[in-house]
Amino acid sequence: MSARGAKAVRHTAALVPLLLWTVLLLVPLIITVGIALKTRYDLLVNPIGWPQPVAWGNIGTAWQEGDLGTALMNSVIITTCGVLGLIALGASAAYPLARRVGRWPTGIYVYFILGLIVPLQLGLVPLYRAWQWLGLVDSQAGVVLIQIGELLPLTIFLFTGFIKTVPRELEEAAAIDGASQFRTFWTIVFPLLRPVTATVIIVTSLVIWNDFLIPLLFLQQPDLQTIPLAIYGFVGEYSQSWNLIFASIVVSSLPIIALFLILQRSFIKGLTGGALKG
């Protein structure tokens, strides 16, 4: 076979599976958006085709009936506070763990990393009892604290790995100038951690935004519900209105997709950092 022929074969061998997967990926996504914009009648007679009259009204109906505005607000509050808390606590805890050697730092690091393996559902009942006792059930602060606690292992893992790759010279210079460790960290080291911070933002906000079980158990008041709870409640109430269910799914997924598109470069780099370092 000629060299050009071999190249053509290789190109085809790469393109065909990629196109197949693209179709397999797009068809359900298009069906989802299509159903979200169908009238009930249209859905019955034409279940997968493009909506005949495009029922933009579904979005408004889902928004109102599912109280998505409140849910979106609650999800934004919980996710933002959770991510900010994780960065503050996680980055500062990771700093000495990455910089100091010895039994204590290693031990504490392993202690945190254990949280990556343990199935967290294991502790839900005792946690619920403790939160009841502390008056943190049915409060956003209570859920934010749980989300932070549960995601700290991942956050510390990511930050520690990255800080180890940051050279120490700047910090040492700052220490000689008499800057406190606190100031050195937040003004000199932290700005260098932007790539991993972006990873932490997107990975943890994805988990918090989409989490279902913790809000289900810890937020029972309707005015505190988050997006997944709103979808869940919606399905319970309008079990046959697939068009409205899908409309609520589409609306609630848009913010996280937008965040991803903005941060996708650092996201992809950060997600795969571990694959390179091993």
Added chain:
Amino acid sequence: MKRFAPAGLASSMPITATPARLLRLPRWLPDVAFVLPALILFTVVVIYPVLSSFVYGFTDWNGVSPDVHFIGLRNFTDLFADRNVRIAFVNTLTFTIVAAVFQNGIALGLALALDHLMGWLRGLATALRILFLIPMLLSPLAIGYLGQYIFSPTFGALDTLLADAHLESWTRDWLGDPHLALGSVIAANLWQYVGYNMIIFLAGLQAVPRDLYESASLDGAGEVQQFWHVTWPMIAPATTISLILTLIGGFKVFDLIFAMTNGGPGYATESVVMRVYREGFQLNHFGYAAAISITLCLFIFVLSVALLSILRRREVVV
């Protein structure tokens, strides 16, 4: 600092004038202040509840009443005889192994294709890389409802598509048939996460130095030999991470199944974590639920340690 400075200079060094120096605070104090808030929160939210669950696994606590009795290993002997628990473990194991094999297999194939495309049509490759990650952004709960609709009989999207393609004989009640339901749930999970595994493999592939391929082909290695002797060993760390992530995710699966089949038909798709949720929160068998979670925990632990040591050994040999 002070020790190495000439005696006369020491007092003029700014560092000696800081309050911390005057109070002779121990050197490790700032470190502790950095770690302590995270340590406390993590202990309260994760370690304390998990440890107390371990204790409750040996009791008959119902999760509510103050009445708690130690019953030794009875929960554990009960759960080994419990058919529902056995089904849940078999389902979880099937889900995890099938997902690990297919998800990673497809992901590796796509990553190889995309790696090739990166050197040919870079723009398209970058766009596809973004597109393939979109499903993992959606909540598993939403994917579950999406799957419930797509796989529902007759009017569901899949059966409609099959009927339109004149493949009526292929249509099924995908989620109602106990032999197909678990497969359908696995397919939905695969659809969501293949992109994630692919990105990890792709990063591994892109980090392989190109001259390794050149020297391999100079030595007369063909495409297939290059894959087994260069690519496969070089992406060993990516394989480890990708596999471990799939396994841990598989053992903890809950939201997706909860929304898609709610464990049904019967118990055909119920996972261990769902069983724990049912026993602990709905049936008030908290001690029993804790015993099931302890068993799952040991299971995950043993499996990850075994797998890690196998995979790491492969990395070291290379």
